[in-house]
Amino acid sequence: MANMDLFSEPTLTRDSVEAVIDLAKRFKEEKGRIPVFMEVCGSHTMALAKTGIKTRLKDYVQLIAGPGCPVCVTDQKSIDAMIQLSEEPNTILCTFGDMMRVPGSKSTLMKAKTGGKDIRVVYSPLDSVKIAEKNPDKEVIFLGIGFETTIPILALAVREASSKELKNYSIWMTTKLVEPVLRALLSSGEVKLDGFLLPGHVSVVLGKQNYRYLAEEFNISGAITGFEPVQLLSGIYKLIHLQLEKKVEIINDYTYVVSDKGNVVAQSLIEEYLEADDEAWRGIGTIPKSGLVLKEEYSQHDAKKKFNISIGEPRVTKCRCGEIVRGLITPEECVLFNKGCTPAHPIGPCMVSTEGTCSAHYQFMRGE
Amino acid sequence: MCLGVPAKVIEIEGQRALVDVMGSRMYVGTFFVPEVKIDDYVLLHAGQAMTVVNEEYAKESIEEWRNVLDGKHGPFFRTDLNS
Ligand code: SF4
Numbered sequence: 001m002a003n004m005d006l007f008s009e010p011t012l013t014r015d016s017v018e019a020v021i022d023l024a025k026r027f028k029e030e031k032g033r034i035p036v037f038m039e040v041c042g043s044h045t046m047a048l049a050k051t052g053i054k055t056r057l058k059d060y061v062q063l064i065a066g067p068g069c070p071v072c073v074t075d076q077k078s079i080d081a082m083i084q085l086s087e088e089p090n091t092i093l094c095t096f097g098d099m100m101r102v103p104g105s106k107s108t109l110m111k112a113k114t115g116g117k118d119i120r121v122v123y124s125p126l127d128s129v130k131i132a133e134k135n136p137d138k139e140v141i142f143l144g145i146g147f148e149t150t151i152p153i154l155a156l157a158v159r160e161a162s163s164k165e166l167k168n169y170s171i172w173m174t175t176k177l178v179e180p181v182l183r184a185l186l187s188s189g190e191v192k193l194d195g196f197l198l199p200g201h202v203s204v205v206l207g208k209q210n211y212r213y214l215a216e217e218f219n220i221s222g223a224i225t226g227f228e229p230v231q232l233l234s235g236i237y238k239l240i241h242l243q244l245e246k247k248v249e250i251i252n253d254y255t256y257v258v259s260d261k262g263n264v265v266a267q268s269l270i271e272e273y274l275e276a277d278d279e280a281w282r283g284i285g286t287i288p289k290s291g292l293v294l295k296e297e298y299s300q301h302d303a304k305k306k307f308n309i310s311i312g313e314p315r316v317t318k319c320r321c322g323e324i325v326r327g328l329i330t331p332e333e334c335v336l337f338n339k340g341c342t343p344a345h346p347i348g349p350c351m352v353s354t355e356g357t358c359s360a361h362y363q364f365m366r367g368e
Numbered sequence: 369m370c371l372g373v374p375a376k377v378i379e380i381e382g383q384r385a386l387v388d389v390m391g392s393r394m395y396v397g398t399f400f401v402p403e404v405k406i407d408d409y410v411l412l413h414a415g416q417a418m419t420v421v422n423e424e425y426a427k428e429s430i431e432e433w434r435n436v437l438d439g440k441h442g443p444f445f446r447t448d449l450n451s
Contacts, residue, residue, distance in 0.1 A: 002423070004374055006430045009414075015437050096414075099439050124415025126397065153414050156399055172392045204411065234433050257411055257423035263419060 007228035016233035017056055023240045024060035035240050036062040036192065038327055040178065041199030042069030042355025047227045049360035061236060064191065064327040065266050066182050067281070068199055069355040071098045071346075074316035075280040077351070078174050080104045082143050082307050085172060086112040086119055092135060094128035095143040099122045102349045105315035125150075125157035125171070132161065132169035141303045144171040149201040151292055152173050152266035155273040158294065159299045170303035171194045176279060178202055179213065179289035186218045192352070194241040196222040197232070200254050207262025208252040215248045224258050225250040274299055281368050283322020319348035324329045324357050333360040338366060375408040375419050377440075385417065 006012060008330050039045055048054040054063050083104040085094045093109070100110045100121060113119040118138075122128050125142050132140035142290040144154045154171055161169040178199065185191065198211060199324070203224045221242045225235030235253045237337050242249055242312050252258055270292065279291030294302045322336040331337045331350070341347035343359055350358035375387035375396065383400045387410065396405050397416040410417035 004426055014436075016433070019437050035400050090423070148390075149418065152400060153416050156397070156416070201411070230430075230433065234436075237436070253429070255429060256422040257419045263400055264404065266418070268414075269399075269443055300426075347407060 007230040013229045035194045036064040038066040039197040040066040049364040051229045065357040067325040070355040075282045086117045091139045092118045144173045172303040198222045198224040203258040211250045319349040321348040331358040
């Protein structure tokens, strides 16, 4: 579609970069430092690295990757539990592809599959429901990892399994919510930010209205942006501009896919099937009510209730993903980066995931 | 896990639609976009259309941004900072 193509048009991109740099210089003149923004979403981290924007702007705007890569924020104990789940007899474990190579304390799902376990990568949770339908004599479990974009689709899969009365289908829920983690990050005071680039796709579900707490309670601005170069640059520009004007606002810079209210169909499906519960985050710990789990009446589809998985404390490594997802260090500050840890031999999830900060850094920003 | 490329809706059958994503065709779920019509563009995530792209807003957004870059009117024009 012609209009969308303009968001990556080279001349417009170049002009946009210059405009951002001009404005950022002005910020530095006024404040004696460069502006610092956090991109919450892992897809933004990847897009900013891949398009070269992060590198091009690095002397003018600091862009810190936040806790928005679902695989990266999954805590080690949870990953170990998922790998152990694949050992259960008579099961088919279904997952998004990103999880396959994430290192557990002892193994990975990939190794378990090579060892003969039935582990299948699916594109959609709905595909795993079809697998359950075709294999009534097996327990089919889907590894339900994701933020608000994915959560409604997990609820949809449960709805489908429920309506088909599939007793052999369940989801291992380890979902994460954006608001509680942003509140935790801001309350900790560990990172000082001038604003957030807010996640485009999560916002499709949540809507702009969901971010009011940032401005009202934390006095910090945010811009909901898309993933093309011009969209990212426009969001950054507007955040700097708000700073210079001493205004605090939530801007929807992605109006053609994100509305004020968000996707109400998705929101009501979530409300019907799921409820908030405490979730453990890598490097952050347990944040109250920061994830969604299945309501009691759907517990027959809750893998955590169906299977009794108990695991010990995870093996401690030198991996610093926990600090990466909190925006405290860059990948280069980890001693293992590009030494013991590479995409071919990842030590932590941030190097495995297609949205991981270490992976983005390794592929597009090494030595910059 | 997020796919940002808009897909064009070719056919709608109940709660699924045949879409074209840069030349390849596939079926996606439309549960979350009951308002979808043929020829709409949708954004996909894990096999589901999650939102219908508003082309008019896309055009406005580009125009607004061009005005910003040209220092013309709009809420974010550059020249106001120099005044
Ligand atoms: S470079 Fe590897 S070991 Fe270091 S923080 Fe990143 S994923 Fe973990």
